[in-house]
Amino acid sequence: xxxxKEHEVLRTCVLCRKQSxxxxxxxxxxxxxxxxxxxxxxxxxxxxxxxEVCFKADPFTTSTKLYQRIVRKKKL
Ligand SMILES: [Zn+2]
Numbered sequence: 001x002x003x004x005k006e007h008e009v010l011r012t013c014v015l016c017r018k019q020s021x022x023x024x025x026x027x028x029x030x031x032x033x034x035x036x037x038x039x040x041x042x043x044x045x046x047x048x049x050x051x052e053v054c055f056k057a058d059p060f061t062t063s064t065k066l067y068q069r070i071v072r073k074k075k076l
Contacts, residue, residue: 013051014069015062025049030070035063046070 009022027038029047038047048069054062 011049013054014048015054015065016051018051018053020049020051022049025051026055028066028070030067035066035070 010019011022011025012019027041027047027049028035029038029043029045
């Protein structure tokens with residue numbers, strides 16, 4: 001039997017624009033004190049997704065870029 005992937009939700013990595021299954025991505029949201037990873041995917045608010053590659057690349061650069069992306073999104 002073929003398995004249907006009806007529940008697969010694709011999200012785009014905010015940095016490299018690669019699409020992946022939502023469950024494989026790291027979700028980050030903007031908190032009062034900066035950008036935090038939403039590990040349990042329970043935080044409200046605007047979130048961005050990051051792929052495994054970008055997540056592991058450079059934590060400092062990544063969090064800075066994420067912050068800029070989220071802030072820019074908010075202003076739209
Ligand atoms: Zn990426």
